[in-house]
Amino acid sequence: MRTAIYVYSGTRLSITTSEPGLRLFKYPDDRKPVRMLTSPVDGVDVDPGVYKVVSTKHVAITDDHEGANLQIVVSPNNKSQFPQPPPVPAIAEAADLRPLQAFFASDADGNVSRSIG
Numbered sequence: 807m808r809t810a811i812y813v814y815s816g817t818r819l820s821i822t823t824s825e826p827g828l829r830l831f832k833y834p835d836d837r838k839p840v841r842m843l844t845s846p847v848d849g850v851d852v853d854p855g856v857y858k859v860v861s862t863k864h865v866a867i868t869d870d871h872e873g874a875n876l877q878i879v880v881s882p883n884n885k886s887q888f889p890q891p892p893p894v895p896a897i898a899e900a901a902d903l904r905p906l907q908a909f910f911a912s913d914a915d916g917n918v919s920r921s922i923g
Contacts, residue, residue, distance in 0.1 A: 808881040808910055809865045810889035811857040817875040819850045821859070822866040831858050834905060836912040856906065858889075860913050881910070 811819070821830070821843055829839035833856035840857070841850050859865050867878050879889035889910055 807861050807863070807865075808889055809859045809861065809867065810879040810881070810910065811852075811859070811867060812877045812879070813852050813854050813857065813875060814877075815875045816851070816853050817869040817871055819852055819876075820847055820868045820870075821850060822847045822868075823859075823861065823863065825861050825863045825865075828859055828861055828865070831860075831909075832856070833858075833909045836909050837915075856909070858910060 813819075821828075823843065824846060826844075828843040830841045830843055830850060831838075832840045832852075836858075840852070841848070843850075843859070859867075867876075869876055881889045
């Protein structure tokens, strides 16, 4: 499962999971996590950007602004399309989404899954 977090302004995320050892990554670096997540709840301060969590179970994410600063898109398994970005002008105007697809195609260890994309 890949959870995409599109953050539009700095906020504090509350990430809830029952799965130990998850990592939060920020685009474009899919090899060095921003944070190792602790369970069951971890609070993480984030800047604007695109983030991902790769997991086998559901991950619940909220922020301290009732979701006004972010959008979350979940790709339920590793063989489906990457989590499509929401319709935001800055992203919609991008000529090439392949780098973003490659970011989401990698697993938590930075290995690329050829079945996504």
